[in-house]
Each structure stands twice: as structure tokens, then as C-alpha cells.
Amino acid sequence: MSVLTKKIYYHDTDCGGVVYYANYLKYFEEARTEYLREKGIDLKELSSKGILFVVRKVDIDYKAPARYADTLDISTEITRIKNVSLEFFQQVKRDGQILVSAKTVLVCINSEFQPHPMPQDIIENL
Amino acid sequence: MSVLTKKIYYHDTDCGGVVYYANYLKYFEEARTEYLREKGIDLKELSSKGILFVVRKVDIDYKAPARYADTLDISTEITRIKNVSLEFFQQVKRDGQILVSAKTVLVCINSEFQPHPMPQDIIENL
Amino acid sequence: MSVLTKKIYYHDTDCGGVVYYANYLKYFEEARTEYLREKGIDLKELSSKGILFVVRKVDIDYKAPARYADTLDISTEITRIKNVSLEFFQQVKRDGQILVSAKTVLVCINSEFQPHPMPQDIIENL
Amino acid sequence: MSVLTKKIYYHDTDCGGVVYYANYLKYFEEARTEYLREKGIDLKELSSKGILFVVRKVDIDYKAPARYADTLDISTEITRIKNVSLEFFQQVKRDGQILVSAKTVLVCINSEFQPHPMPQDIIENL
Numbered sequence: 221m222s223v224l225t226k227k228i229y230y231h232d233t234d235c236g237g238v239v240y241y242a243n244y245l246k247y248f249e250e251a252r253t254e255y256l257r258e259k260g261i262d263l264k265e266l267s268s269k270g271i272l273f274v275v276r277k278v279d280i281d282y283k284a285p286a287r288y289a290d291t292l293d294i295s296t297e298i299t300r301i302k303n304v305s306l307e308f309f310q311q312v313k314r315d316g317q318i319l320v321s322a323k324t325v326l327v328c329i330n331s332e333f334q335p336h337p338m339p340q341d342i343i344e345n346l
Numbered sequence: 347m348s349v350l351t352k353k354i355y356y357h358d359t360d361c362g363g364v365v366y367y368a369n370y371l372k373y374f375e376e377a378r379t380e381y382l383r384e385k386g387i388d389l390k391e392l393s394s395k396g397i398l399f400v401v402r403k404v405d406i407d408y409k410a411p412a413r414y415a416d417t418l419d420i421s422t423e424i425t426r427i428k429n430v431s432l433e434f435f436q437q438v439k440r441d442g443q444i445l446v447s448a449k450t451v452l453v454c455i456n457s458e459f460q461p462h463p464m465p466q467d468i469i470e471n472l
Numbered sequence: 473m474s475v476l477t478k479k480i481y482y483h484d485t486d487c488g489g490v491v492y493y494a495n496y497l498k499y500f501e502e503a504r505t506e507y508l509r510e511k512g513i514d515l516k517e518l519s520s521k522g523i524l525f526v527v528r529k530v531d532i533d534y535k536a537p538a539r540y541a542d543t544l545d546i547s548t549e550i551t552r553i554k555n556v557s558l559e560f561f562q563q564v565k566r567d568g569q570i571l572v573s574a575k576t577v578l579v580c581i582n583s584e585f586q587p588h589p590m591p592q593d594i595i596e597n598l
Numbered sequence: 599m600s601v602l603t604k605k606i607y608y609h610d611t612d613c614g615g616v617v618y619y620a621n622y623l624k625y626f627e628e629a630r631t632e633y634l635r636e637k638g639i640d641l642k643e644l645s646s647k648g649i650l651f652v653v654r655k656v657d658i659d660y661k662a663p664a665r666y667a668d669t670l671d672i673s674t675e676i677t678r679i680k681n682v683s684l685e686f687f688q689q690v691k692r693d694g695q696i697l698v699s700a701k702t703v704l705v706c707i708n709s710e711f712q713p714h715p716m717p718q719d720i721i722e723n724l
Contacts, residue, residue, distance in 0.1 A: 233487035234487065235489045235490070238487070288487045
């Protein structure tokens, strides 16, 4: 499991006084990228070889709102590895309290946007 | 069912050449707002009375990517009405092709962020 | 002069209760795109020929804030045409009141991100 | 002078392959907030006392584009302190190269959105 720490600024929030619900998907992108980097997987390098990961599915639960100036911890772990897809489980916590959790499925594709088996070294690294 | 038409600009896309996955949640917010307005429900007026709707859950499927300069149709319908919550089903289409679909649960809350029964006239309008 | 009408949703605002200051640049992008389209200039088609316009400079004045559920009019006009650049003057108004105004310089570039003379038919259309 | 380091992810970019021009204003907000915090000025605490800073003016120059996976340094310094306003000069650099620079004027306002003299301790801290 990997944890990314993130501070909340005005641009993250909306006039309801809380973090806008779509913005958590940005934090989850950042946290997955850092998780993969820690495992030796560089998405930019892969993309230059024509291998991309795209999001196929997100199931997200909003339990409690984050607010301006909060410091959040975004945890990331992989819960399933298939031939062409990865399933992540991620949580947003503030001082240990779970605010948001999400299950995300990424699919490995080639430059024609077609599903493509993940390179063997990626599967081994994970 | 209600349909919102939406054009895609640079700010909607990412360097993968497609619409960024979090941005569909913005279009879904816009489309739900217009759907409710058509039913005579004004979220701003409700908010001034201390009644808010917050997103509790989103299950979203990405089937095919939208791109720069696309014109998208966002359809919205309500699939379940409970005492304190509403379930929406929404789809993003381009020329009739389904690109993205989502099920979203909204919860009615009061100004202390606690669940609150929906006003009776809202339930009747829907 | 061309005018784009735009409604404000939650995702446009921040927890200060007003439209977030960076978001006006998105509306200006949209309004410039529509202005150019009305003049017969299609940015997507140009981009497929390796001709792009990038923003070189923005001077923006914030006079009064826009808020949730506002309907805004974004006006766009061209104030200067040079060999490789265009200068736009744009205003955001609500019920005739000027909220924000901006002067923006766009530079015509080729696919190597180098300045490139604007195609002659573009200059004629403008 | 204060420097904030920032990594670029997909959500920062657009389909032109570079960071979207409005997003630099988000990084500048983050960097100003951290600059002020280092000077002992907490914007959240001030806001709870009815003292806010709003952006009145931004002049921004885009010299070269930032791209996906870049690590950027955002420098911030104050260039003018007046009774009700602050002027910042900020730069985005990558490996020492200046990509973007901006001059921003912030105005101190009260909860009625009217200009308000800055508290004396803020002026002293700066």
C-alpha cells in the first residue's frame, strides 16, 4: 500500500464549502501514478511505447466531506490483476477518518485504444 | 428523461487526447441540475432554505472516449426515490453511441450535513 | 463581436462562494473558439494541418464576482491582427454589468511549437 | 522568496499535449497560500474573522509549455504592499528555465466583499 499526502486549496472546493465531488478522481489519479512509480512502472515511458492505461470503471463512495485547508492521505492498493486490467482500491482519509473510498478498474490499451495484454514485467513488478 | 447538449473544449481534455475521466462528473452535475429545474426544483432556492443535495455514491462506466470538439448529449432520468435520497441514471452519447454511463445517489441534507427527509413538494414534482 | 452565454454550476465555484478565478480562462477559451468558428475558422481542422494557436499572454481584471446559478454573457472581439498573433478583448457580463475583462494574445505556431505566419485565409476571414 | 514544487499529472494537461493555460493560476494560488503561511499568515483563520483576499488582477506571460510528468518550481515574492492590496510576482520554472510568469494583485476585503485595510500584523509579517 502506498500513501500520498495532499493539501486542499480553494480550487479544490465548491460554493457548498466542501471539496467538489469530481476532484477526488484527480487525487486518485495522482495517487495511482505514484503507487505505480514506486513499483518501478513509469506511465510516461509506457505511453511513449504505445502502452496506455485508461479508466474503465469507478465505484466511489462519499462518506464525509473534505474542506479547505485540510490535509488528506490518499491510500492506494491493487486488489486484482488480470491479463489486460488492474483493479485498485483507494481511500481518502483525514486524521485517520475515511472520507471517500473508490474501486477503480484500469484497462491496458494500445495506441488504437484497443485492449492489450499488460507487459509481463509490469505484472511481475506488481 | 431530460437531455443536455454539451460541446467539448480544450479544458475538458487531457494529453491522452480524450476527455479527462473526472470531467464527466461535471457534465453529470450540470445535467442533473437542469433535469431538476425542468421539474420545478431550484437547487439554489433550496440551498437558501438550508436544504442541500450531496452526492453519496457514483458508479461510472467508461465505454469509449469523447474527444476535442465533440458534441455530447447527456441524458438524465431518476430511477429511485426514497425518503432522503434520489438515484439517477445518466448517459453520455455522441451521435447515439453511448460513451459513458453512471448511476448516482444523492442524499438530501440539512445545513449541519445531516440526512434530512426531502420536502414533500419535491417528491411530488418528481 | 460575438457573445457566448454560459450558466454557472457548482464545479465553477469555490468555497469563497464565488466563481474560482482561473475558471474565467476556460470561458474565454470557449468564447474565442465560438468566435473563430463564426468567422469560418475551425481550430480542430487547423490543428490537423499542424497549425495551432497558443496563449502567449493574458491580462485579466476581476471587477466583481460571479456566483452559483448566474447566467453570464462572454463577449469576444479581436483588437489586433499581426503576422503571427491575434489580440482578443473579452468581457464577462451579468445583466449588463461587467464582472471580468481580459486582453489575450494568441500566437500561431506549427507542430514544433515555433511561431508560424497565420494562413492568409484566416487573416482575410478576420 | 518561497518555492513550491509541483508535479504535473494528466488532469493538468490538455489534448494539445501541454499544461492547460488556466491551470497555472491554480498553482499560483497554492504557492501564494504557502508563501503567506511561511510568513505566519493563515488564510483560513483570517477568513473565519471575515477577512478575505481576492484576486483583482493577473498579468500572465506564457513563454514555454510544461508537460505531463514535469516537476515544476513555483516561486513567489511580494513586490508591493499597499493599505488594502498586495502585489505578487510568481514564476514557474522547470530545471531553472522560466516557463510562465505572472504579476497578481490581491485585495483585502471584508465579508460584504468591500475593500478593507489589511490588519496591521499582516503588514508587519510581510
